[in-house]
Amino acid sequence: MTIEERAVEVEDPILVVDNVTLRFGGVTSLADVSLRQGRGEILAVIGPNGAGKTSLFNSISGVYRPQEGAITFNDPDGRATTVIGRSPNRVTRLGVARTFQNIRLFNALTAVENVKIGVESRQRTGPVGAMLRLPYARREDRESDDRAFELLSFVGLQARANALAASLAYGEQRRLEIARALATKPQLLLLDEPAAGTNPVEKRDLEALIRRINTEMNVSVLLIEHDMRLVMSIASRVVVLNFGRVIAAGTPAEVQRTPAVVEAYLGTAAAEEDGDAASG
Amino acid sequence: MTTPAATRDPGSAWARYRDNKDLQRLGICLIVGGVVALMTGKSGTVTAPTSGITGTFKSSAAYVWIGIFVALWLVLTIRDRYLQSVQSATRVLATNRDRVLAVTPVKWAIYAAGLAIAIALPHLVNNFWQEVLVGQIAPYVLLAVGLNVVVGFAGLLDLGYIAFYAVGAYSAAYWTGSLPAHPPFTVNPFWAFPLAIATAMLAGVILGAPTLRLRGDYLAIVTLGFGEIIQIVANNLTSVTGGAQGITKAVPSFSVHVGGLHYAWPLELLPGNHFRWYYLILGLIVIVLVAFHLLENSRVGRAWMAIREDEVAAEAVGINPLKYKVLAFAIGASTSGVAGVFFASKNGTFTPPDFAFQASILILVLVIFGGMGSLPGAVIGAAVLQWLPQALRSHIEQQDLYIYYGALLIVMMIFRPQGLIPSRRRAREIRMAEHGVGSADAMAAPGAAP
Numbered sequence: 135m136t137i138e139e140r141a142v143e144v145e146d147p148i149l150v151v152d153n154v155t156l157r158f159g160g161v162t163s164l165a166d167v168s169l170r171q172g173r174g175e176i177l178a179v180i181g182p183n184g185a186g187k188t189s190l191f192n193s194i195s196g197v198y199r200p201q202e203g204a205i206t207f208n209d210p211d212g213r214a215t216t217v218i219g220r221s222p223n224r225v226t227r228l229g230v231a232r233t234f235q236n237i238r239l240f241n242a243l244t245a246v247e248n249v250k251i252g253v254e255s256r257q258r259t260g261p262v263g264a265m266l267r268l269p270y271a272r273r274e275d276r277e278s279d280d281r282a283f284e285l286l287s288f289v290g291l292q293a294r295a296n297a298l299a300a301s302l303a304y305g306e307q308r309r310l311e312i313a314r315a316l317a318t319k320p321q322l323l324l325l326d327e328p329a330a331g332t333n334p335v336e337k338r339d340l341e342a343l344i345r346r347i348n349t350e351m352n353v354s355v356l357l358i359e360h361d362m363r364l365v366m367s368i369a370s371r372v373v374v375l376n377f378g379r380v381i382a383a384g385t386p387a388e389v390q391r392t393p394a395v396v397e398a399y400l401g402t403a404a405a406e407e408d409g410d411a412a413s414g
Numbered sequence: 415m416t417t418p419a420a421t422r423d424p425g426s427a428w429a430r431y432r433d434n435k436d437l438q439r440l441g442i443c444l445i446v447g448g449v450v451a452l453m454t455g456k457s458g459t460v461t462a463p464t465s466g467i468t469g470t471f472k473s474s475a476a477y478v479w480i481g482i483f484v485a486l487w488l489v490l491t492i493r494d495r496y497l498q499s500v501q502s503a504t505r506v507l508a509t510n511r512d513r514v515l516a517v518t519p520v521k522w523a524i525y526a527a528g529l530a531i532a533i534a535l536p537h538l539v540n541n542f543w544q545e546v547l548v549g550q551i552a553p554y555v556l557l558a559v560g561l562n563v564v565v566g567f568a569g570l571l572d573l574g575y576i577a578f579y580a581v582g583a584y585s586a587a588y589w590t591g592s593l594p595a596h597p598p599f600t601v602n603p604f605w606a607f608p609l610a611i612a613t614a615m616l617a618g619v620i621l622g623a624p625t626l627r628l629r630g631d632y633l634a635i636v637t638l639g640f641g642e643i644i645q646i647v648a649n650n651l652t653s654v655t656g657g658a659q660g661i662t663k664a665v666p667s668f669s670v671h672v673g674g675l676h677y678a679w680p681l682e683l684l685p686g687n688h689f690r691w692y693y694l695i696l697g698l699i700v701i702v703l704v705a706f707h708l709l710e711n712s713r714v715g716r717a718w719m720a721i722r723e724d725e726v727a728a729e730a731v732g733i734n735p736l737k738y739k740v741l742a743f744a745i746g747a748s749t750s751g752v753a754g755v756f757f758a759s760k761n762g763t764f765t766p767p768d769f770a771f772q773a774s775i776l777i778l779v780l781v782i783f784g785g786m787g788s789l790p791g792a793v794i795g796a797a798v799l800q801w802l803p804q805a806l807r808s809h810i811e812q813q814d815l816y817i818y819y820g821a822l823l824i825v826m827m828i829f830r831p832q833g834l835i836p837s838r839r840r841a842r843e844i845r846m847a848e849h850g851v852g853s854a855d856a857m858a859a860p861g862a863a864p
């Protein structure tokens with residue numbers, strides 16, 4: 135059985151991960167991982183705990199620096215940029231925004247301030263402009279206010295704009311983090327377990343939100359998620375990691391049928407049973 | 415206090431004491447009052463070592479001290495009760511209020527009144543206090559406001575801040591031809607301001623760029639080292655700086671001659687001359703305060719806040735932490751440089767010990783005392799702490815002076831760690847840290863990347 139499915143060729147990829155290997159001392163966190171994400175696609179990365187999903191995210195967002203392989207981000211106008219070796223803030227300004235598995239907001243700031251900081255990563259007001267309150271600095275500040283409120287309404291938090299980030303409910307914090315990431319005008323959004331710890335109603339809202347980000351804002355979404363129902367319903371393709379390797383890739387339906395995936399999730403016995411059932 | 419047996423009884427006085435915050439505070443106030451009384455009271459002798467203690471409590475001065483601290487307790491308790499009642503009434507209002515940092519009309523009125531007092535102040539006090547204002551208070555207010563950018567806004571612990579003050583002072587001396595090393599052309603110290611600002615800023619960038627990658631305590635040690643290096647170089651590089659003897663000839667005092675305008679700040683500190691120096695530095699302080707206030711509420715200020723709160727998250731939203739840290743260092747350093755030029759020109763002469771490590775710590779204390787990250791805090795904190803030793807001088811013995819100073823700082827940090835006039839945001843960070851959300855530590859390293 136060919137377990138290791140090679141990266142599927144996609145037309146106009148926004149993100150190309152080629153044979154990436156990441157080691158920490160003797161521990162190999164990612165081994166020869168390849169994947170391609172098409173522009174405008176919602177791609178999900180799944181896998182058991184410790185499979186290397188977050189390591190992959192951290193490599194793409196510039197937090198980790200893989201020893202081998204290449205990660206390339208493609209502009210809409212066809213410019214390809216290498217991500218490896220760029221610091222996280224430069225990756226963000228390239229057009230790749232992310233959220234964190236354990237929410238990392240600026241807790242002592244208000245919701246709208248959190249989003250403004252994201253908007254302002256694309257602005258140019260420097261210390262001199264700010265200290266003299268030059269016209270362009272004032273205009274940019276107004277723009278960042280407007281944009282921040284727009285994004286808060288987009289994620290449904292306009293009523294909580296002036297609440298402190300720490301005072302928001304868990305699901306609200308998740309959405310605020312997404313709004314802050316969107317504020318940096320990404321073309322690719324990396325969501326690290328956005329549904330973790332949310333209730334069924336919030337999950338439904340989140341699903342709709344991710345769809346709207348994808349269609350209305352034209353942002354490609356790379357998603358790490360444990361909630362299979364969510365993954366199967368919104369992802370157009372799924373990549374499965376286990377022990378730092380890609381063990382399967384394809385549409386949700388295809389992946390679900392792959393014995394290696396069942397084995398990774400449920401153990402060998404289940405896979406055999408499943409294989410028997412499939413063949414019989 | 416109570417017997418050990420009583421501590422086991424839940425209904426005992428000890429248990430009630432432990433459950434009551436007000437009573438606890440009263441206990442601390444009594445202890446502090448007692449300690450202060452002991453410190454200021456009679457000293458023991460070799461033959462009767464305990465006579466210091468018994469003597470102290472026989473004199474009425476001890477009870478005056480204890481009375482003062484009980485009064486302090488009363489004030490704090492009443493204030494707390496008042497705040498509680500006000501808070502519960504306005505909580506709904508507060509959460510809905512627009513901008514956290516918006517300057518309300520009331521605030522403007524307070525600022526205007528503060529400025530009016532600052533302008534009138536030298537006319538209301540005698541010559542001694544005028545000299546204190548110009549020599550001790552105003553320059554340190556400027557230094558505290560500058561360090562506030564580094565420590566309060568950007569959250570970087572700088573233990574060598576005085577080095578930039580030295581750079582400013584020596585730059586002024588250099589460009590006025592007062593050092594053994596001669597400049598290509600000499601200028602009046604007034605025109606040394608831009609040159610000194612540029613030099614101090616450059617020093618800030620040179621120190622900052624390689625070292626600001628370090629976090630928290632490591633950065634503090636490096637800045638401490640830098641402060642020492644500057645002082646030691648000034649002390650030993652005699653051919654350039656004049657060494658331990660100080661500069662070779664006096665830095666001339668400021669004068670401006672532009673077109674028909676002639677204005678001079680005479681060196682002789684005769685009564686009337688204090689005013690000119692005072693208003694010069696007051697003007698500098700006001701300019702810096704306005705600029706920093708605008709800076710705090712701008713993109714740059716928010717980027718600093720983001721870095722201070724969570725550096726990993728700040729990077730993820732596209733902020734380059736190194737760039738903004740170096741910027742904070744450069745802005746802080748140039749403010750310090752301005753103060754250095756003023757110092758050099760007003761005093762005419764100075765020596766390396768003027769830039770000792772203690773001075774760096776003093777400025778840091780001023781900022782923390784006033785309230786980290788708060789501009790009014792830095793001003794009031796510096797003014798109060800620089801005024802206090804002078805005010806106490808005539809009432810208590812010289813060698814006891816800093817005992818009071820230290821006691822004040824300790825009491826302050828116990829009861830009001832956020833400082834005299836805390837920035838609202840900083841106070842929130844401290845409150846949240848107490849509840850286990852994030853960290854209010856200026857030098858806390860954010861957790862490693864996930």
